[in-house]
Amino acid sequence: MPLTIIKGPPNSGRTELVRERFEARLADDPVLVVPSTDDIFGWERRLTRDRGAFVGGKVVHFKDLVDEILGDGSASRNYGAEGGLASPLRRRSIATEAIRSGWPAIASRLRDQPGLVDAALQAIDEFRENLVGLEAFDDPAVTEAVGPIAEVYRSYLAKLDESGLTDLPARAARASTRPLGEWQGRPVFIAGFDDLTRRQLELIRRLAGETEVTVAMTHEQGNQAMAVTEGLLGDLTKIGGKVERETSRPETPPDHDPLLVDLERAFLDRSRDGSLRPGDAFTLIEASGRRGEAEAIGAEIACLLDAGVDPGEVAIAIDAPAANGGPILEVLTEYGIPATLEAETGATETATGQAVIDLLRAGVPSGQAREFFALLRGPLGLDAGKVDAIEFDAVRADVESAAEAKAIADRHRLEIPGWDQLAAGEVATAAKLVARISAENLIRGGGRSLPGASVAVETQMATAICRAVDELSGLGDEKVTPGQIVDALSSGTVKTWAVPTAHTIQISSPYSMRAKRAGYVFIASLQEKDLGAGEGSPLMSRQARSELGMPDLTDQEQQETYLFYSCLAVPTRRLWLSHRVADVHGKAEFPSAMIGEVKRLFEGGGSGLRLIRRSSSDIVFPAAEAPSPHEWALGAATMSEPDGLPDPSLADAAGEVARARLVEASTRRFRNIESPAAKADLQTRDMFSASALEAFIECPYKWFFERAMRPVRFGPDPVAMARGNLIHGVLAELYAAHPGALPTEADVEEWIAEMRELVETIGRSYDLGEDVADHRIQRRQVVTELTRFLRREATRRESRFRPVGFELKFGFDEEDSMPPVEGDGWMLRGAIDRIDRDPDGNGVVLDYKSGPTSYKSLAELRREGKIQLHLYLMALEQHWELEPAAGLYVPIFAAKKAARGLVDESRASLVEDIGLVGNDFTPDLAAEIREGFEKAGIAAGRILRGELAHDPSECLNHFEHAGVPDWTPDSGSDGNGAGGWT
Structure with missing residues (x-):
């Protein structure tokens, strides 16, 4: 019987031809095999489009075709039933045992790296799908090339047999050897595949010996974008396939926008560069961050739906939708747009x-x-x-x-x-x-x-x-x-x-999208990819595949090009290509080469294309472009009073804006705290710490409630605070045991050993000494971070500076404390983590930072009014009689290496071994110190005078302040105190 091939480019009528032939043979109970569940739903809708239903025939996966051949119904879906089919869980269990017996060297890693089991199963199934039997490993050269996974394969098959169970690959192998005489006259159609395994090809070959088998595939001679399908055409030809029909595109498809037709046909054709004119059917999107990209896409979709487009006519293609499609689904859901993420x-x-x-x-x-x-x-x-x-x-x-x-x-x-x-x-x-x-x-x-x-x-x-x-x-x-x-x-x-749902936007992979049609398509997250990672499957190299005679892995660049091209052929009305120019932190991201290939087709290299940009600064949409009532409310809130409502449906949103304005007005400026008792008490407090003055500069209200009133914490110290205190304590004792010394490459291991002992010895003093999981983890983290820090210190081979003091106090009523630093009617106290000095009398203040929140550059110090380093450098000069060279925040946490803060530009070379950033150099360190001291004096004077005012324009965190109500439109408050706040 014939094995016939129907091939052609997208939109050339292959699908319609298969449908006609399938329907013509319904009386013979035909079988149509397609790749995915969504393909099954799509074909069933296509086959019932004109008649409402059909009797006879089936649309199935390959595993369902195996069920048909074996004659046991849907056994491939009934785990543990009469067929004894091993479920995915049972297969993992058997594979785990096989790894333990066949590859004991990695068995101990299975709990921490469960993906090894999945990788082993992938290799085992690949062997079987490519007809690699155990006899292939009788050759020592092959076994050596393949490695231990060969023994895992052998052990898996043995243990599967011992369990009395079977699995899907084993069922496929049985189907490949079963007599197929009863299939005579029952036609088989295969559509939508870009490649087939050797097992599947063997099954097709044997079926073609008994009945008519028709394979419909995407292919066009000379089209670079479809190079990946050359392999499938060659494989089908080898097993006797003959090309019966080559379909071609109609010159002017009646249901496609002409620009999209030209774009698909010109793709990768260098002779067509610069030949296309921009039009409304094609748009580019550039965005910052995944959320920004999702918002830009969501806004465009909202406009489509507002114009009457059915959500089911809109599709979004994105690579790995399970991992990457979440932000888009989240935004669409927020906008009230029905969407389904097609993913496991x-x-x-x-x-x-x-x-x-x-x-x-x-x-x-x-x-x-x-x-x-x-x-x-x-x-x-x-x-x-x-x-x-x-x-x-x-x-x-x-x-x-x-x-x-x-x-x-x-x-x-x-x-x-x-x-x-x-x-x-x-x-x-x-x-x-x-x-x-x-x-x-x-x-x-x-x-x-x-x-x-x-x-x-x-x-x-x-x-x-x-x-x-x-x-x-x-x-x-x-x-x-x-x-x-x-x-x-x-x-x-x-x-x-996720089961496909009608009248919802489908977010799916390019592979799933490639055989569909939709009016409006977004191809999202078209980013530059690392195409060099495909040198083999996780546990099997390309060399091993070659030794076994297995086919080469698909070229990643060809695969990306083919899937992108296939998606170009999906839309009939409009197409959007979207990519990110930066991540949420501002780090540059780069577009896929596919975008460049499309832009070059247009006049002027695409300079005239419609381009939507959404940067990280685009927090709200202009009210006229808002994709949802809530987004309209956010946009309207940033403007002066709007002139009427653009749409009566926005009445509720307008009410939200009005209530929000009342809240903003009522909290625009808190009343000054004018309690005589408070003022009288503050007049007696003339001793301040640097951190307290910084808190006052940030927000007087926050300082008053969190510092002056001294609230009692009802729980234990936060873990991060306890860990930071332990780090400071360990470093003080460690360096005190080595006066005037830094660790060197010769003795750093001894320092680390002492440090480990100190962590265990003094951990209890910092509420981290218990033998419980949390405390053990924190102590281990402290050891890890201090080990990294000490190794960095050991690289300072030529340092002129040496530690001279740790936890140095001034202004405290203690025997070893220096006097306070005197201001105009106020005094300063503090504790300096560490002071280093050189032989010439230059001094450096080092402040250890065990977390990133207080790790500030010079620009941040100036912008946020931070003055601690300035004040400590003032104390360094007055009490320790050293010339300030730098005041530095020294990172202990893993994310950073360079110290940040204030550095005298003229003496930067003296301390560069610490690790500096040039942006922190100042030409006049003395002036910086004086300015910081003046800021401290102004803050201290205001406290002593009882000036406790709050100005939102000077408070960056105004709306996070406890005095600002946590109001939402659903809170029941009218914004004027009715909700229970005053």
């Missing part, structure tokens, strides 16, 4: 899955309080007020374990679903109960409306979790453990697939 969703990415994990982690003896409260605040529907009260009590009591937190919850009479079952050892029951209750609560949260796509994913995940737990329970004789379920849910094996 793992258990850890859902609220339901995370709730089960939180229960199982919190409910074991080593469970932590943070996991317990994550469970309570999950989708279990618990009383939020009670949870708040329980967590408040737990923080006050410095509770760290989940068991202690549960005891507090018991006192508040809070019932936690699944906890009692877990405590009784009924782990499976507890996990399934939490999964079910979580999904039910998420459905209830949607009110009376139909559940959205996200809720559908949650309910599917609840079912998948229950199925996985049941399966794990049946794997052995003993009961399933919490750890086994957590590992399974965290592995990525338990997942769901």
Whole structure:
């Protein structure tokens, strides 16, 4: 029987030809094989477009074709049923055992690197799909080239056989050897594939020996963009395929915009460079950050929908939608635009899955309080007020374990679903109960409306979790453990697939998009890629593939070009190409070469193309261009009073703006604090620290409430603060034990050993000495950061400066303290982390920073009014009689190496071994110090006079201040105190 090939470029009628032939053979129960689930839905819609339904025939995946050949129905979807099919979880379990026996060298890494199991399964399945049997490894040269994965392959097959189970590749192998006489007269159509495995090709070859097989593929001779499909055409020809029909594009497709037709046909044709004129059908988008790109796309889509376009006519193609499509889906959801992310969703990415994990982690003896409260605040529907009260009590009591937190919850009479079952050892029951209750609560949260796509994913995940737990329970004789379920849910094996939904915007991969048609298409995140990573699969090199006679991996550049070109052919009305010029931090990003290839087709290299730019400074949309009522409200709030409403539907949004204006007006300036008692008390406080004066300069209100009133902290010191204090304490004692010395490359290991001992010895003094996980982790982090710091110090081989003092105090009523620094009616005190000096009497103030928030450049010091280094340099000169050369923040944390702060430009070379940044050099350090001291004097004078005013124009964090109400349009407040604030 013939194996016929229909080939042609996109939009050339191949799909319609297959549809006609399939429908003509419905009486013979034809089978149409397509790549993806979404392709199945698409073909079913296409086949029922004219008749509403069809009887006879099937649209299936290749694994369903195997079911048809083996004659056992949908066995490929029934794990653990009569066919004994190993589920993904069971396959992972078998592969893990195979790695432990066949590659013990990496077995110890499996827990921390679970991806190794996935990589092993990928290699095992590739062997089988490419007809590589165990006999191939009888050749020692082949075994040596392939490496230990060969033994893992052997062990996997043996253990699969021992288990009495089969898997999908094994079923495909059975189908490849089964007699196919009953297929005579039952035609097979194959469409939408760009490549086929050897196993699939062998199955096609054998089917073509019994019945008519038609393969429809994308291919056009001489078209560079379709070079990747040359391999498939060659493979089909080798097994007897004949090209029966070459389809061609119509000269003027009636349903396509002419510019899009020309763009697709001219792509990569150098003779067409500069031949296209810009038009409304094609737009470029440049944005900063993923959020900015998503907002730009969302605004364009909102305009389309406002003009009457059905959301189902809009599609977004983005590489790896599961990883990259989230920001777009989030923005579209905020704008009230229905959208579906076509991607697999793992258990850890859902609220339901995370709730089960939180229960199982919190409910074991080593469970932590943070996991317990994550469970309570999950989708279990618990009383939020009670949870708040329980967590408040737990923080006050410095509770760290989940068991202690549960005891507090018991006192508040809070019932936690699944906890009692877990405590009784009924782990499976507890996990399934939490999964079910979580999904039910998420459905209830949607009110009376139909559940959205996200809720559908949650309910599917609840079912998948229950199925996985049941399966794990049946794997052995003993009961399933919490750890086994957590590992399974965290592995990525338990997942769901978003079901395509009509009348919603589809966000999918270019591969999924390539065979579709849509009126309006956005190809998003077209960024420059690293195309050099494809030298082999994770556990198998190109050399190993060559030794086994396996086909080469697809060239990444060719694949990217083909998928992009395929997406160019999808839109019929309008096309947008989008890329980012920078990330959210301002770091440059670069566009894909595909954008350049498109721009060169237009006159002037694309200079006249419609271009939408959205930078990180574009916080709101102009009111006239806002994509949603909320965005309109944000834009309107930045303008003077708008002249009427552009649309009656914005009445509620206008009300939000009006209420927000009332809030802004009522908090524009807080009343001065004029309490006589406060003023009288402040007049007696003439001793100030540098940090207190900085706080006052930042915001007098904040200083008064957080410093002057001295509120008592109700919980333990924050972990970051405790870690920072421990770092300071360890460094002071370590350097004090080595007077006037720095570590060198010769003795740095001895310094590090002493440092490690100090961390353990004095950790308890800083509330980090307990033998609990949190404290051990923090101590380990301190050791890691100080090791890195000491190694940096050891590279200062030629340094003229040597440490002369640590934790040096002035202005304290202590024996070893220097006197305060005197101001005009005020005094300054402080503690300097470290002072270094050189033989010529130059001094450097070093202030250790264990976190990035206070690590400031000279420009930031000036902009934010920071004066601590200035004041310490003043003290250095007055009390230690040293000439200030620099005041530096020295980073201990891993992210930075260079010290920042104030450096005398004329003496920078003396301290450059510390690691400096040229932007921090000042030509007149003395003037900088005087200016800082003057700022301190002004702040001290205002405090002594009781001038406690608040000016929002001078306070960068005004709306984060506790005195500004946390008001939202849904808070019930009218913005004038009615909501309970004054």
